[in-house]
Amino acid sequence: MSVRPTILHGGRVIDPDSGFDGISDLLIGSDGRIAELGVNLAAQTDAKWRRIDVTGKWVLPGLVDIHTHLREPGFEYKETVETGSRSAVAGGFTTIACMANTKPVNDTGAVTRFIVDRAKQCGLARILPIGALSRGLQGQELAEISDMLDEGAVAISDDGQPVMDAHLMRRGLEYSTIFGVPVSVHEEDSCLSHRGCMNESATSTRLGLSGIPNAAEDVMVARDIVLAEMTGGHLHVAHISTAGAVRMVREAQARGIKVSTEVTPHHFTLTDDACVDYDTHTKMAPPLRRGPDVEACIEGLKDGTICCIATDHAPHPAQDKDVEFELAANGIVGLETAWGLTMRLVEAGHIDLMTAVRLLTTGPSECWNLETGTLRAGRPGDLCVIDPNATQTVVPGDLWSKSHNTPFKGWELPTRIDRTIFGGRTVFVWDGVRGRIGEDAARFRAR
Amino acid sequence: MRAFAPMSAGADVLFRRKDLLGLRFLSEGEILHILDVAEQFRELNLRAVKKVPTLRGKSVVHLFLEPSTRTRTSFDIAAKRMSADTFSISGGASSATKGETLMDTARNLAAMHPDIIVVRHKRAGGAKALAEALPDTSIINAGDGACEHPTQGLLDLLTIRRALGGFRNRTVTIIGDITHSRVARSNIHGLRAVGANVRVCGPPTLIPAGLEELGVEVHHNLEQAMRGADVLMALRIQKERIPRGGHFFPTTREYSRLYGINRDKLAAWGRKDVVIMHPGPINRGIELEPEVADGEWSVILDQVENGVAVRMACLYLVLGGERAAAREGRG
Numbered sequence: 001m002s003v004r005p006t007i008l009h010g011g012r013v014i015d016p017d018s019g020f021d022g023i024s025d026l027l028i029g030s031d032g033r034i035a036e037l038g039v040n041l042a043a044q045t046d047a048k049w050r051r052i053d054v055t056g057k058w059v060l061p062g063l064v065d066i067h068t069h070l071r072e073p074g075f076e077y078k079e080t081v082e083t084g085s086r087s088a089v090a091g092g093f094t095t096i097a098c099m100a101n102t103k104p105v106n107d108t109g110a111v112t113r114f115i116v117d118r119a120k121q122c123g124l125a126r127i128l129p130i131g132a133l134s135r136g137l138q139g140q141e142l143a144e145i146s147d148m149l150d151e152g153a154v155a156i157s158d159d160g161q162p163v164m165d166a167h168l169m170r171r172g173l174e175y176s177t178i179f180g181v182p183v184s185v186h187e188e189d190s191c192l193s194h195r196g197c198m199n200e201s202a203t204s205t206r207l208g209l210s211g212i213p214n215a216a217e218d219v220m221v222a223r224d225i226v227l228a229e230m231t232g233g234h235l236h237v238a239h240i241s242t243a244g245a246v247r248m249v250r251e252a253q254a255r256g257i258k259v260s261t262e263v264t265p266h267h268f269t270l271t272d273d274a275c276v277d278y279d280t281h282t283k284m285a286p287p288l289r290r291g292p293d294v295e296a297c298i299e300g301l302k303d304g305t306i307c308c309i310a311t312d313h314a315p316h317p318a319q320d321k322d323v324e325f326e327l328a329a330n331g332i333v334g335l336e337t338a339w340g341l342t343m344r345l346v347e348a349g350h351i352d353l354m355t356a357v358r359l360l361t362t363g364p365s366e367c368w369n370l371e372t373g374t375l376r377a378g379r380p381g382d383l384c385v386i387d388p389n390a391t392q393t394v395v396p397g398d399l400w401s402k403s404h405n406t407p408f409k410g411w412e413l414p415t416r417i418d419r420t421i422f423g424g425r426t427v428f429v430w431d432g433v434r435g436r437i438g439e440d441a442a443r444f445r446a447r
Numbered sequence: 448m449r450a451f452a453p454m455s456a457g458a459d460v461l462f463r464r465k466d467l468l469g470l471r472f473l474s475e476g477e478i479l480h481i482l483d484v485a486e487q488f489r490e491l492n493l494r495a496v497k498k499v500p501t502l503r504g505k506s507v508v509h510l511f512l513e514p515s516t517r518t519r520t521s522f523d524i525a526a527k528r529m530s531a532d533t534f535s536i537s538g539g540a541s542s543a544t545k546g547e548t549l550m551d552t553a554r555n556l557a558a559m560h561p562d563i564i565v566v567r568h569k570r571a572g573g574a575k576a577l578a579e580a581l582p583d584t585s586i587i588n589a590g591d592g593a594c595e596h597p598t599q600g601l602l603d604l605l606t607i608r609r610a611l612g613g614f615r616n617r618t619v620t621i622i623g624d625i626t627h628s629r630v631a632r633s634n635i636h637g638l639r640a641v642g643a644n645v646r647v648c649g650p651p652t653l654i655p656a657g658l659e660e661l662g663v664e665v666h667h668n669l670e671q672a673m674r675g676a677d678v679l680m681a682l683r684i685q686k687e688r689i690p691r692g693g694h695f696f697p698t699t700r701e702y703s704r705l706y707g708i709n710r711d712k713l714a715a716w717g718r719k720d721v722v723i724m725h726p727g728p729i730n731r732g733i734e735l736e737p738e739v740a741d742g743e744w745s746v747i748l749d750q751v752e753n754g755v756a757v758r759m760a761c762l763y764l765v766l767g768g769e770r771a772a773a774r775e776g777r778g
Contacts, residue, residue: 194693208629209572213656278572327570
């Protein structure tokens, strides 16, 4: 399918893949792929070309998120592929991987194909399904992994559920080596978390809530590192949250074991102090931890132990959250706040801008062997344009996700997503109010 | 009936809160003031005619979404002695069993304009959520999960003050399952606020994380915890609250061997004038040997008696009794 060729001119282009950071023009050809990066490319263009002036703005590869929940099929009242795609592009993401805990579970090629088809109908972003490791996420038998990979799955995971059976985990990691795909793991020993609903600390004691100790994550990370070493499989630790887990992943990487990990914006931003008012928007799994854990996660981002930031976008509507803390669903939406929360790390001086961009583009793409997250010529024309002089105030009701469960209500985040381009088409553009999506965005002309 | 306006309601209005949610929110001054008001209601409870018109025309809803006998009865007697109209809703009979959420139950109740909702809920934070959702109704927390049970804490403080005369330089040892106990938490917050020393004692499996940060000494050895303590407060082993598979202790027999209080341990390690408390109901022979529960040391029934007075004080104060009295210029 051809698109109108487009030139973005005058912007500061940042590409972690090549290390380029400078004022440059960028051409996207009629095949929707990146054609060229360079100065004064306007001379090569004519009236057929669409010209987008991005002077004073930053041009990045479209952001990549390898951990989201789109809820379709089965939980369409929380989110759909369509609304999740809208949320993604409003947050600058053009590639997102979605977890298998739908209903039915994405544990066969047929379900994978359904999700891929729905994503194509929406046409807003690249949706990459993640297949279940075990049938029905039951943790008992392997799912048909090859079948799902053939239909477009990019990884396997039982996320949302820990894999308590070490033998099954061993076999899953072994089997994954046939295909060379990562196994993303929700590291939680459910015996140790024993009905806990927040981090175990003086805060949980004050609140009278049962706690989940760091050890619930640490012992599983330790176990799976041992299994990764034994099997040669690629272990990807999902949403890392403890200082101990970061340390063990670092040590395992140093020993050459194939282990990678991601951290969510909330786990490098908030501590369990945020739970003091029983705000159910601070309830998630893994739970928000203590200060030293947050510091360890940031340190892991700085030294490369943690190669990417992933949102764990987990939409839940009010009826699942406006209940007692212990009964509330786990998780928060994240696609539309991830970029701004990452920029807070840059503002605080923890990481530089290039690293921030890498963690949301080339980092996850290289880790999972995806073709996007780069501005290399010939790759998909997926871009994210940032207005560095604006800010984003988080207004839950204005989020594009079907659910508005965010603990960041009212936060003012640095910079703002100005435009998102997917395959050479503008799929999101800021209009001064809430932004425009899809055809509405493609037609929009700023005055 | 003579109007009953305790205290010198005038210049000093010391309690201005709409709700009583937990002792962790209260200052020493507020706590001592509630105890002082309760002392006056205590005297009223000894009169031949125990009813005053203080809350006439006020409606009090007892919303008990978790089973309770003594707390609900205590609140009910307290409200009726002050001439309030009381309405009782219990877990089994409420629409909670039909799937209605706590907040919907609350909004529906609020639409009927009660003055006070006394709420017991099995989830921590339940009372606080109600208080925030219902700006025009006073909420009294009668127990929210393992978080707080403030009127129990206050009646314990009143009992201790009556037994010891004060709190400074006094040591209270709380023994048992601290992890699942809202009574322990309210006592810890209250006793620390009024300047008492607090020790807790139990197996490490029943001491919650970071408890020292609440300003208490943690012991696992009963002898050390008992030595020199002025008060021993044994907690109920709440078999119904302890989740299955918790592995907190092997058997109640072994628990009792390590942490149960009997006459021998009292004779060996206790002060002669030590005071024994228990929030009830007692597992006789587990936390306390019957002879200890019923013996000369015990103030367990005083706790129950003081409970009514404390709850009368709380009902009076959250409705702004003092503020109202001050407005009417009674001195």
